[in-house]
């Protein structure tokens with residue numbers, strides 16, 4: 172008879188490791204599909220925090236624009252002829268028609284023209300002309316500029332907020348801004364963009380991102396590249412027995428990439444050169460993460476970066492939009508195989524997408540009130556705590 176794996180040990184309360192020491196209830200199951208709760212989260216979370224739109228290289232050059240939709244809201248981001256980047260509600264001030272139906276591109280003229288009755292606006296949002304034969308004496312065009320929206324560019328990442336008084340920008344930067352500060356994110360350009368709609372609630376995808384208990388079964392290629400993930404953890408102190416291996420250089424215990432690998436790619440080889448400003452420790456680490464809830468995480472590797480934007484489309488639908496960011500010099504080379512890098516990342520994302528959809532399908536069970544978090548799921552708990560605070564603050 173095959174021997175059964177011994178059951179997991181019991182923790183004592185005082186152990187020196189990062190994990191949770193108490194069984195902690197996960198979120199109420201209906202928060203993952205109830206339409207009323209979904210609307211409450213749009214208000215409390217997505218209409219209040221800074222949201223990632225795209226890398227600024229996507230809007231390089233005057234008159235370039237991009238549409239950005241979240242929940243019931245639609246924004247238009249435009250680079251003016253003065254070089255400034257602005258964000259407006261995608262709504263005409265006349266009677267409220269949608270201004271722009273296209274996802275992005277470049278305006279042929281220095282104007283934004285409403286497709287309904289052709290009011291025209293300057294790229295800085297000023298109303299320039301109506302199409303009426305006359306205007307009433309108390310009508311002043313200056314009162315009808317496009318409704319603007321706060322916008323910030325952080326290390327080349329464009330963020331907007333739907334809140335008239337948005338929180339301090341750094342509040343949304345939940346973790347890791349210091350981890351990626353040596354990466355030249357501002358100078359990079361988008362080498363590939365990828366979009367996918369997932370049949371799951373947005374929180375399910377974030378929860379999956381925040382733990383590695385799923386890694387060996389879901390990501391066979393990734394656990395070969397990052398051996399510690401094969402132990403269902405992402406950091407050595409996630410194991411209560413970590414001290415027994417404190418001096419072991421094996422990446423299964425220490426973290427980092429498998430011997431011979433330099434980046435996240437099918438071959439383990441770099442696409443071009445490693446970024447010049449990184450420390451040997453940052454290169455050896457293999458991956459460094461920056462997370463800005465609720466909308467983006469950015470993975471930084473020795474030779475490229477990858478942003479993963481997470482936006483809800485409905486209670487049980489989530490859109491991922493991924494950018495692979497490379498040095499312009501890398502994209503100019505003809506001896507670099509971008510598919511080596513992109514194919515690897517795409518496979519991992521599709522694996523996570525399938526796992527997230529699997530999770531969502533089980534969440535409707537009558538009688539399943541909520542799940543339970545295990546010690547390794549401490550980042551999931553932090554995400555839940557953050558969400559509960561957001562909901563409380565807005566009620």
Ligand code: FES
Nearest residue numbers: 263265266285288
């Ligand atoms: S609604 Fe835009 S011009 Fe009338």
Ligand SMILES: [Fe+2]
Nearest residue numbers: 379389390523
């Ligand atoms: Fe995963």
